[in-house]
Amino acid sequence: MLLELSDVEVRYGSIRALKGISVSVAEGEIVTLLGANGAGKTTTLHTISGLVRASSGSIRFDGRDIGALAPHQVVALGIGHAPEGRRIFPRMSVAENLEMGAYQRRGSLREDFERVFELFPVLAERSKQEGGTLSGGEQQMLSIGRALMSEPRLLLLDEPSMGLAPMFVTKIFHVLRDISERGVTILVVEQNAAQALALAQRGYVLETGSIAMSDQAGTLLRDPRVRAAYLGEGAA
Amino acid sequence: MSAGLQPRTGSAARFWRSTDARRLFGCVVGALVVAVMTGPSGSASAPTSGFTGSLFRPRAFVFVALGLALWAVMTFRSRFGDVVRRANDRIIATPRQLLVNRWYRYIFYLAVFAFAIWYPTILSGYWQEVLVDQIGVFVLLALGLNVVVGYAGLLDLGYIAFYAIGAYSAAYWTGALPIHPPMHLNPFWAIPLAVLAAMLAGVVLGSPTLRLRGDYLAIVTLGFGEIIQIVATNLTGVTGGSQGVIGIPHFSLHVDSLKYVWHVKALPYYYLLLVFVVIALAAFRSLERSRVGRCWAAIREDEVAAEASGINVLKYKVMAFSIGASTSGFAGILTASKIGFIEPGDFTVQLSILILVLVVFGGMGSLIGAAMGAAVLQWLPQFLRVHPLFGFQPQDLFIYLGALLVVMMIFRPAGIVPSRRRRSEIGLAEHGVGTADAMSAAGGPVA
Numbered sequence: 291m292l293l294e295l296s297d298v299e300v301r302y303g304s305i306r307a308l309k310g311i312s313v314s315v316a317e318g319e320i321v322t323l324l325g326a327n328g329a330g331k332t333t334t335l336h337t338i339s340g341l342v343r344a345s346s347g348s349i350r351f352d353g354r355d356i357g358a359l360a361p362h363q364v365v366a367l368g369i370g371h372a373p374e375g376r377r378i379f380p381r382m383s384v385a386e387n388l389e390m391g392a393y394q395r396r397g398s399l400r401e402d403f404e405r406v407f408e409l410f411p412v413l414a415e416r417s418k419q420e421g422g423t424l425s426g427g428e429q430q431m432l433s434i435g436r437a438l439m440s441e442p443r444l445l446l447l448d449e450p451s452m453g454l455a456p457m458f459v460t461k462i463f464h465v466l467r468d469i470s471e472r473g474v475t476i477l478v479v480e481q482n483a484a485q486a487l488a489l490a491q492r493g494y495v496l497e498t499g500s501i502a503m504s505d506q507a508g509t510l511l512r513d514p515r516v517r518a519a520y521l522g523e524g525a526a
Numbered sequence: 527m528s529a530g531l532q533p534r535t536g537s538a539a540r541f542w543r544s545t546d547a548r549r550l551f552g553c554v555v556g557a558l559v560v561a562v563m564t565g566p567s568g569s570a571s572a573p574t575s576g577f578t579g580s581l582f583r584p585r586a587f588v589f590v591a592l593g594l595a596l597w598a599v600m601t602f603r604s605r606f607g608d609v610v611r612r613a614n615d616r617i618i619a620t621p622r623q624l625l626v627n628r629w630y631r632y633i634f635y636l637a638v639f640a641f642a643i644w645y646p647t648i649l650s651g652y653w654q655e656v657l658v659d660q661i662g663v664f665v666l667l668a669l670g671l672n673v674v675v676g677y678a679g680l681l682d683l684g685y686i687a688f689y690a691i692g693a694y695s696a697a698y699w700t701g702a703l704p705i706h707p708p709m710h711l712n713p714f715w716a717i718p719l720a721v722l723a724a725m726l727a728g729v730v731l732g733s734p735t736l737r738l739r740g741d742y743l744a745i746v747t748l749g750f751g752e753i754i755q756i757v758a759t760n761l762t763g764v765t766g767g768s769q770g771v772i773g774i775p776h777f778s779l780h781v782d783s784l785k786y787v788w789h790v791k792a793l794p795y796y797y798l799l800l801v802f803v804v805i806a807l808a809a810f811r812s813l814e815r816s817r818v819g820r821c822w823a824a825i826r827e828d829e830v831a832a833e834a835s836g837i838n839v840l841k842y843k844v845m846a847f848s849i850g851a852s853t854s855g856f857a858g859i860l861t862a863s864k865i866g867f868i869e870p871g872d873f874t875v876q877l878s879i880l881i882l883v884l885v886v887f888g889g890m891g892s893l894i895g896a897a898m899g900a901a902v903l904q905w906l907p908q909f910l911r912v913h914p915l916f917g918f919q920p921q922d923l924f925i926y927l928g929a930l931l932v933v934m935m936i937f938r939p940a941g942i943v944p945s946r947r948r949r950s951e952i953g954l955a956e957h958g959v960g961t962a963d964a965m966s967a968a969g970g971p972v973a
Contacts, residue, residue, distance in 0.1 A: 339834060365836030377831035379824050390824050393817075394836040440836055 291350075292317045292475050293338070293444055298347035300333055307333045309499040310347060313477075315444065320466070320476045322486040322507070324520055325496035331479040332374050334496070335446045338477075339371045340364045351444070366394050370442030374449050374479075376433040380422025384413055387421050387432055391439030399439070406435040409465050427458030434462075438469070445469065447478040451485060463489050483520035487511045495520075545604070550597050557593025560929065561586045564922050596933075639804070646796055653908075654792040658864065660904045662799040663857050668884045668900035669806045669893065670853025675882065676891035676945070677814060678846035679826030680736070681744040683878050684751030688724040688851040690758060690873040692858025694765060695720035697868060702774045705764050713863040714777045717856065724855020728848035736843040739829065751878050758870035770869025774862045788863070795864050802860075803897070806853060810893055813849075822846060876924070883927055887934055889941025898943050903927070 293315040300308040308330045315321045325331050336342040338349060340361040349357045356364055365371070370391075379387050388406060392399050407414035410431040416424060421432060430450055437445055450466070451459040463485050470476055480486035487493055487507045495503040495516065503510065510516050541547055558581065565580025580586060646657055667689065674682045697703050699716035711719070735746045758765045765771070777798070778787040788794045813819055821842045824832040833839050862868050881900075888899020910918040918926075938944070 341830065341833060360838070360840070361833040362836045362838040365834075371834040373830060373834050377828050377834070379827040379831060381827055382820075382823065386820065390820065390832070390835045390837065393821070436835060 291315065292319075292352060293477065294348075294350045295334070295338070296348050296350075298334075298337060298344045298349060300330075300337055300342055301345045307499055308337070308344075311496070311499070311501050313494055313501070313504075315475055315477050317443075317475055318470075318473065319492065320470050320478065320490045322490040322493045323477065323479045323496055324481075324483050324486065324493055324510075324516075326481075326519075328498070329496040330499045331496055332448055335371065335373075335448050335477070335479055338364070338369065338446060362394065365440050365442075368441070368443035369446060370437035370440045370444070371446040372430075372433040372437040372448065372450065375452070376426075376429045378421040378424075378429050378432050378436065380420065382421055383418050384421060384424070384432055385417040387436050388413075388439050391436035392441075394440060402439050402441065406438055409438075409468060410435055427454050427461070430454060430458070430462060431465075434465070434469075438474075442474060444475045444477065447476065449479055449481060451480065451482045459485060481520075483516065484511075487516075546601055549600055550594075553593040553597040553600075554590060557589040557596075558586065560925070561589035564919065564925060642800055643797075646793060651792070654796065656905070656908045658792045658795045658799060659861070660908055661901050662796060662803070663861055664881065664884060664904045665897050665900040666799065666803055666806060666857045666860075667854055667881050668888065668896040669803065669810060670850045670857070671881050671885050672890065672893065672896035673810055673813075673846050673853070674850035675885055676889075676896065677810075677819065677822040677826070678843055679822075680843060680847060681741075682747045682847070682850065683744050683875070683882070684747035684749070684754070685850065685854055685881055686873050686875070686878040687747075687751045687754035688727060688854035689858040689861075689877075690754050690868075690870075691727050691851075692720045692724045692855030693862040693868045693872075694758065694771075694858075695723040695855070696859040696862040697771045697774050700775050700863075702771050703764065704762075704766055712778050712780075713775055713859060714779050717859055720859045721852045721855050724858070725848045725852040727855075728851025729844055732844040732847040732851075733840070736840055736847060748875065748878075751873075751875055755870050755873050755875075758873065765870070768870055770867060770871075772867050774866050774868070776866070777863050792864075795860065799860065802856065807893055807897070810849075814893070818842065818845065880924075880927070883931055887931065887941060889944045892941065892943050892945035895941045895943035895945065899941065902942075903930075 291314045293313075295311060295313045297310040297312060298308055299306065299310045311330070311334065313321075313323070313334065323331050323334060333342060337344050338351075338356075340356070340359050340363070344357055347357075348355055351364075351367055351369065354367070356367065356369075359367070361371075379390060382390070385403075388403060389399065392402060395402075407417075412428055413431055413435055416428065421429065424432060434445075434447065434450065437447075447466070450462050454462065459482065466476060466478065466489060478486060478490065487510055490507045493503075493505065493507050493510045494501050495510070503513070503516070505513070562577060562580045565576065565583075565585065567576050569575065646654055649657065667685070671682065671685050674680050674685070694703070696713050696716050698705070699707050699711045699719055700713050701707060701710040731747075731750055735743060738746060759768045761767070762769075776788045776790070777795075779785070786794075788798070814822075821832070821837050824835065824837060825839055825842060829839060861872075884900040884903050885896045886899075887903055888897065889895025907920060907923050911920050934941070
């Protein structure tokens, strides 16, 4: 397994945001984490990135315990993170934003720029524009592009479809498949269950800090509980 | 803007309900309040003299006139705001465009430098003192704080503590303190040691506290500033206590045949300061444009995103913090050596806040802005002391500074000489985009 969380518990003060979850992602896989607001999806990604510390449990990446590492060390190991709400640097140009993503790396970034521009041609057109002036969809592309600039083996995506027009959602998911085909493992948090399960091979369903279900994406997609809760079928 | 659309020729009743009228009322009442606040105080024998002495005197008219002028400016802005803004941008833009040309820029810098060398020689002794004690030292302090607040976006309210550490280190190494150093040094050679002490204090304080975000950092630094002052007051055996320390020698330089002693005169200190200000300007400018500067900008704009991008946020924050601390420490040694006397009362929280005001007034994140802000705001009270206008009382300085800052935040929130990037960050924040506001770094809990 490339990434393995076992019995990870996270507390915010007296609140247990994650109540001992176990998640694993194999090399080359696309795995999705589904769940309602406040289920702990973002916390899970933040814990992997080192932005939040687990109070117990272990996080292993490529066999190595990364639970105690600082975020920049986690990035150095090969985990890229496109955080929730895009969080691009609004006053930096698109090119500068991408450069910040490659902050840990030395040497020429030309190939990396080309790779990102190939995936998101619109970023090449806008490379001198300030990040804050991009549309929501373009900002999401920039956020993913920035995470890719660190040459990650594992890409963490937090709700890439949030607040985007349907056309952009389809586009983003299309590019995610491309990224995966280039050998990057992806762990994607989503509320858009239909799109996420169509993309992923496996899925986990988080409910108030615990894993409620985990299965192949196709099985989850057919599961009546998932359909009721996340695909809006037969919901009260 | 709505007021601008209403016809002025309408009924009087409509005018009194308009924004203009409310503003007029606010300005006049505000002016009268300021007039009373800054006027004479009452006493037991004449309890109402605080009011009568300020409201029934010509100075009340001066304040009301100023209030009316402010109202006129605000009304004018709301009607012709766009025109003014465009003109304003042009005024700022034209000299900037000229300076884009490298040769013009060098000539301009050279001219400013030559002026800075020549001009003090024709000043009177009093103004030379002011130039060093009030302006030069504070320009250096503001430049240092600008790195912390302007570049890295860290709100440091205990900045003066490092100034104190620098000053007390100078006193220690020159043997002026009750405890004695392993060897007595001339203050000139104590500079590196005292700067190092201030920098170390910055690292020691910064490493644990810079993990905190936004307001928490401000609270911790505020506390640190107080602690340093209280320790200096009460640790009598080490610091000399509230009596202060006397007999800190002047700088002197002996290298082979070269021998120079800075005496009581201000001008030699001025030139020493000038050298360090120029060094600081050059160093901070190149830092700002380097990778380090870009990382500071990223941290300022969105700390979580910076962390997620792999920037070692803590390292860069500590770096900015300790650069600020060492600059402050250097200013402390210089003051200690020039005046020859320090006491804990020199290092109050007010002074930390004053320096912050200088930076905010000048333009956070802008080197020229911070330097100009410090120079202008430190010069003005001295000027008013010599040429009193409207019965200006030097002890009221902070009232005026507060008012000035409020007015600045309304009309020029990015400072008198704004940095391009900071200005647009603040502009975006006003529209609810991005997390940079006028003061704090990107904040918000992670979750």
